[in-house]
Amino acid sequence: MATETALGASVGTTRETSGFRHWSALRNAAILLVAWEVLGRFKLVAGGALPAPTEVLIRFWSDRGDYPAHILATFQGASLGFLIGNGLAILAGILFAVSPVAARLGRGLNVAIFALPPIAISPILVLTFSGMTPRVVLAALGCYFVTMSATVTGISQTDRRMLDVVRAYGGGRLALLRLVEIRAALPAILAGLRVAAPAAVLGSILAEFGGGGRFGLGAYLIGSLGRADPARLWGIGLAATAMALIAYGIFALIEARLTRSTRAVTVAATPPGIRSEGSWLSTIAITLASITLPFLVWWLLLKVLGTPAMIAKTPAGVFDYLFLAPSATSAQTRLLAALGQTLPMTLIGMAAGLAFAFLLALASVVRPGIVRSFMPVALVTQTMPLVALTPLLVLLLGRGPSVILWITISVTFFPAFVTLAQGLGMVSRGALDVVRAYGASPFTQLRLVSIPASLPYLFAAMRLAVPRALLGVMIAEWLATGTGLGNLLNQSRGYLDYGMIWTVAVVSVLISVLFYQIVIVIERHVLRKRGMQPAV
Amino acid sequence: MTSTTGITLETVSRSFQGRGTVVQALDNVSLNCPAGSFTALIGPSGCGKSTMLRLALGLDDATSGDIGIAGMKPQQAAKAGLTGVAFQDAALMPWRSVEDNIALPLDVLGRKRADFSAKIAELIELVGLKGFEKALPGELSGGMRQRVAIARALVTDPKVLFLDEPFGALDQILRRQMNLELQRIWMESRATTLLVTHGIDEAVFLADRVVVMQSRPGRIGKIVDIPLARPRLPEVFTTPEFHALEDQVAEALDGH
Ligand SMILES: Nc1ncnc2c1ncn2[C@@H]1O[C@H](COP(=O)(O)OP(=O)(O)OP(=O)(O)O)[C@@H](O)[C@H]1O
Ligand SMILES: [Mg+2]
Numbered sequence: 001m002a003t004e005t006a007l008g009a010s011v012g013t014t015r016e017t018s019g020f021r022h023w024s025a026l027r028n029a030a031i032l033l034v035a036w037e038v039l040g041r042f043k044l045v046a047g048g049a050l051p052a053p054t055e056v057l058i059r060f061w062s063d064r065g066d067y068p069a070h071i072l073a074t075f076q077g078a079s080l081g082f083l084i085g086n087g088l089a090i091l092a093g094i095l096f097a098v099s100p101v102a103a104r105l106g107r108g109l110n111v112a113i114f115a116l117p118p119i120a121i122s123p124i125l126v127l128t129f130s131g132m133t134p135r136v137v138l139a140a141l142g143c144y145f146v147t148m149s150a151t152v153t154g155i156s157q158t159d160r161r162m163l164d165v166v167r168a169y170g171g172g173r174l175a176l177l178r179l180v181e182i183r184a185a186l187p188a189i190l191a192g193l194r195v196a197a198p199a200a201v202l203g204s205i206l207a208e209f210g211g212g213g214r215f216g217l218g219a220y221l222i223g224s225l226g227r228a229d230p231a232r233l234w235g236i237g238l239a240a241t242a243m244a245l246i247a248y249g250i251f252a253l254i255e256a257r258l259t260r261s262t263r264a265v266t267v268a269a270t271p272p273g274i275r276s277e278g279s280w281l282s283t284i285a286i287t288l289a290s291i292t293l294p295f296l297v298w299w300l301l302l303k304v305l306g307t308p309a310m311i312a313k314t315p316a317g318v319f320d321y322l323f324l325a326p327s328a329t330s331a332q333t334r335l336l337a338a339l340g341q342t343l344p345m346t347l348i349g350m351a352a353g354l355a356f357a358f359l360l361a362l363a364s365v366v367r368p369g370i371v372r373s374f375m376p377v378a379l380v381t382q383t384m385p386l387v388a389l390t391p392l393l394v395l396l397l398g399r400g401p402s403v404i405l406w407i408t409i410s411v412t413f414f415p416a417f418v419t420l421a422q423g424l425g426m427v428s429r430g431a432l433d434v435v436r437a438y439g440a441s442p443f444t445q446l447r448l449v450s451i452p453a454s455l456p457y458l459f460a461a462m463r464l465a466v467p468r469a470l471l472g473v474m475i476a477e478w479l480a481t482g483t484g485l486g487n488l489l490n491q492s493r494g495y496l497d498y499g500m501i502w503t504v505a506v507v508s509v510l511i512s513v514l515f516y517q518i519v520i521v522i523e524r525h526v527l528r529k530r531g532m533q534p535a536v
Numbered sequence: 537m538t539s540t541t542g543i544t545l546e547t548v549s550r551s552f553q554g555r556g557t558v559v560q561a562l563d564n565v566s567l568n569c570p571a572g573s574f575t576a577l578i579g580p581s582g583c584g585k586s587t588m589l590r591l592a593l594g595l596d597d598a599t600s601g602d603i604g605i606a607g608m609k610p611q612q613a614a615k616a617g618l619t620g621v622a623f624q625d626a627a628l629m630p631w632r633s634v635e636d637n638i639a640l641p642l643d644v645l646g647r648k649r650a651d652f653s654a655k656i657a658e659l660i661e662l663v664g665l666k667g668f669e670k671a672l673p674g675e676l677s678g679g680m681r682q683r684v685a686i687a688r689a690l691v692t693d694p695k696v697l698f699l700d701e702p703f704g705a706l707d708q709i710l711r712r713q714m715n716l717e718l719q720r721i722w723m724e725s726r727a728t729t730l731l732v733t734h735g736i737d738e739a740v741f742l743a744d745r746v747v748v749m750q751s752r753p754g755r756i757g758k759i760v761d762i763p764l765a766r767p768r769l770p771e772v773f774t775t776p777e778f779h780a781l782e783d784q785v786a787e788a789l790d791g792h
Contacts, residue, residue, distance in 0.1 A: 161627035168593045169644040169692075170615030179643060183631055 028373065049395035051231040056238065059231035066220065067239065073215035074243065077132050077204035081139020086196060089144045090189060093151025097181070098173065101286065103152070108290035109297060114145040115512035117471040118203055119478065119486070120505045122210030123493045127501070128307050135207040135216070142203035143196035150192025154185025187259040194251035198244035202385040205240060209478075211493070217243070221391055225479070230395050237389045244385050313502040321499035331500060334488060335507065342473055342484035343511070345401070349408025350469035354461060356409065357416035358454075364421055365450045366442040375421065381414040386472075394480045401483075404476040411472040416461035423457030423535055424450060456535040459523035466515045470508060541606045541618070541695040541728050543569040543592060548601030550587055560753035561587040565601075567747065567756065572726040576733055576743035578785065584754025585732045586624060589698050592730070593621055605696055606728075613696065617645045620694030620727070622702040626685040628673040634660065635669045638688045645692065652691065659687040662717060678705040686714070690721065697722075697729045703738065712770065715741055723767060736789075740781045741768060748788040758788040 033053060039045050040052025051059075060067075096103035118138050125134035158181050166179055208218025217240045224232050295315045302312045313321065322331055364370045390407055397403040440448065477486025485504055492500035527534060550562040561584040569575045577585050590596040591603055594610030605613035613619055620641070628637045638656050639649050660666055663683035673681055682705045689697060699718075703711045715738055722729055722742075733739050739746045743762055750757040762781055764772060772778050 159627070161623060161625060162629055164590075164593075164595055164623065165621070165627050165640065165688075166644050167595055168614060168619065168621045169617070169641045170594075170611060171644040175644050179640070180629065183629070 045396065049230050051234055055231045056234045059229070060235040060239075063232060063235060069215045070217050070220045070236075071239065071243065073213065073219075074135075074201065074204050074208070074217045074240075077135025077207065077216065078139045078200040078243075078247070080132065081136040081141075081203055082143055082197065082200040084136065085140030085143035085200065086147045086193060088140070089147035089192075089196075090151050092144075093148045093189075094155065094177065094182070096148070097152045097155035098177070104286045105290050105293060108292070109294050110145065110148065111513055111516060112294045112509060113141060115467045115516045116141070116509045117467060117474055117512060118142065118206045119209065119471060119474050120489065120508040122207050123489060123501050124505055125207060126210045127311055127498070128305065131213070134210065135204040135213075138207040139200040139203035142199035146196045146199060147189065147192040150188045150195075151185055154188025155181045157188070158184040187255070190251065190255040190259060194248060194255055197247035197251050198385065201240065201244045201247055205385055206475075209475075225391050230392075233391050233395065237392050241384045241389075245380070311498050313499060315506075318499070318502050318506055322503055325499070327499075331503065334500070335503060338483075338485045338488040338504075339507070339511075342470075342477065342486070345404050345408065345484065346469050346473045349405050349473060350412050350462075350465050352405065353409040353412030353469070354416050354458075354465055357413050357420055357461065358458060360417055361420035361424055361454070362446055362450055365424055365446065375418075378414050378417050378421075381410075386411050386414070390475050390479050393476075399480045399482070401481060403480045404473055404483075407476040408469050408472040411468045412465040415464050415468065419461040419464060419535075420454060420457050423460070424454050452530070455530070456523075456527060456532050459519060459527070460535040462519045463516060463523075466519060467512045470512050470515075474508065541571040542573070542604075543567070543575075543696060543728055543730060544602075544604040545588070545592070546602045546604075548588075548591060548603060549599045550584070550591060550596070551599050562591075562598075563753035563755045565754070565756055569728055569730060571606075571728050574722055574729045574731070574742060574744045576731045576739035576746045577749065578733055578736065578739050578746060578789065579749030579754075579757075580751050580789070581734075582754075583749045583751035585749060586700055587754065589621075589700050589730070589732060593619065593698060615645075617641075617647075617692055618695045619698065620689040620692055620696070621698045622682075622685045622689035622700065624700040624704065624732075626673070626678075626681040628681055628684055628688075630673050633670045633672055634665060634676070634684050637673065637684055638691050640688060641692050647692075655691060655693075656687075659690055662690075662721075663687045663714075679707065679710065682706060683714075693725065694727055697727045699729065699731045701732050701734060704734070711735075711738070716770065718742060719767060736782050736785050737773065737778075740764075740778060740785060741773065746785050748785060750791065757791065760784050760788060 036050070037052045037054060040050055040055060044050075092106065096106055118141060122134060122138060125137050129137070155177075162180050162184065163176055166176055171179065204216065205218035205221075208216040209222055213219055217236055221233065221236045221240075224236065299314050302314055305312070309317065322328060322335070325331075360370065360374070364374075386407075393403055393407055393410075397406060473484065474486035474489070477484040478490045479486075481487070485508055489501065489504045491497075492504065523534060545565055545567045548562055548565045549560070552559040552561055565584075565588065567575075577588070579585055587596070591598050592605060592610055594614050603610055606618050608616065608618075629640070632640065635656055638659060639652065642649055642652055657669075660669055663686055665680060665683060665687070668676065668680070673684070676684070682702060686699075686702050689699065689702070703714050706714060719742060731739070731742060740762055746760045746762060747756055748758045748760065749755065760781065764777065764781075
């Protein structure tokens, strides 16, 4: 009886709030726009660094002749990279899903691709290739991991009973893939493509930051940076955002059409192939091979491309530059100094971003209203090329260290919040009801249920945040503060110091992978002790 | 030809490594189903019935012992298209229409769908799904889905037919109807049939022999022969002989 009335009441309130939510979201957006307009019109923020929306629109209109060429160039790079990256990702995903050994061998490569800050290799790409290639490569790299892991998850979660039917008629590996697994993985693959689409746009823009090519929104942004024209910068930033959102929206539509299901915007951050089976000897052999593979691929790529050794450094070349060459000590000093600036910022920014996300996600358990009004913003921000908006933040915040922190916090906060809030929303319903039935206060609920239950998602958020934080810091250093690894990279680019360009790229990837591995080790240890499974 | 399509299990064992424990799902099971016979398998939940079926289908490997389907290894028999199967849960593919789901074995075996379109239509009619040819499994009820699975099991004209509780989700009336249909199909095709069921009446009505299993470890307790004449009509359910046989099976289930 009591439960029945409670249920009826809660159904009633959700219906009311959903109507209310639409209305309040519109109202909030309107208030925001008006406030923005007022702030802009009266130059209340940072001496006019925040132009009013109408000013941005007017500027956009007078620049309208410039945009088509830039948008087209970015679109070309992004879409070609999208095709290539996702094509490879789906093939690789199928391979990893079918062969556990391949998955374990490919792990090193997958982690490296996941963790690599695109900005770090963009100068290398610009130096080694010409034309659109750097954009295509970075866009493809941006897509690869998301779609690859979506494919693996989709295939390995195929209903076993459907596989049994095909096997019962003697169907082999190929028949299983063709008739069941690929089709069953389709929703997951489409969800991967949806998340990959804005990533491709971001990849192309980041490559444009690195130079090479006159056209593209990234090139336009960099070119306009010196002109102290906030309205134009905002226009470009909004155009880039719109492009990413449209790319996302198109795939969301296709997905909804084809599978009638849209999934959450959480991005997978675990490479396949962690589980180890077989003897410890073969485990060690495979692990070593998986660590060696990225270096082998790096070396092979350079050999195949035939880039001159002066420009293209092999692993041995980088080692030589950093430890054996006459200039090695000077290189080491500069590198260590840069690391001394970049690492603390990365850690502080990441910790702050995660902490905010964690607190807000927990608060949303106590007061679901918070998450409801905030989630749409967080979801939109997830697909925005946030780091591409750095110039705007520079305008707002100046070129001090604070801009690094804000950028890092903003690129880690949103994905972490989305992961945590969605994770908490999934696990806690039943468990919360149990403690509520005993009259637990909101804080007791947090202590007994929400915080322990959120651990796997906190780790998932951390894995996601590591590479993003480093990317954010390096971009801010490159474009704004002129410090740290980002600046070292930019300077070396100017001096054509190839050894240093390669060194910074390699070191930043290694750091990112190292942090990522540390998170994984702690995660496995902590979760195993509590009998929990990692969240994807 | 009929002499070569039997099912033989010789001292078959299958154990599963659990967390710290070992579950003996099948312990030294020997069973011989002659070609063209109808055998019902009955026993408490978890006694290894589905495991036995999976072994006979080549979906799983026995820890020890030998299994022969029509004189071949299970996987060979499957590849040769001799077997048909309907699983405990329908296991339909949600993206395939009723027709396409029924045609799935043809796709796996690489047979031409066009040659079977009449057969598929006939099967759809048989399981009472006319008008639902293009429907997706998501649009069907649980019982309708199970009927699709039965039609799928029959599409290849199997010589050896495995049915794992195919009528579990059907109501009593439909179940009786399907029992009669299954008897008719079996008498026409004379496929060697192994039916797993929880219904004593169903087992006695359909089978030549009812194999009663016991659990922990999974083993064969008793085999009850059913000497009732064929074709068996619905009236047979109410005869004293039928009840006596049912009692025998029920006693064997209790462990007597
Ligand atoms: N893949 C597996 N891993 C571990 N144990 C298993 C596995 N498959 C089956 N078992 C165990 O083997 C035993 C027999 O299972 P099986 O599915 O054959 O039972 P069943 O007789 O079909 O039961 P039901 O009537 O409920 O379908 C059970 O104790 C089950 O726990
Ligand atoms: Mg079973």
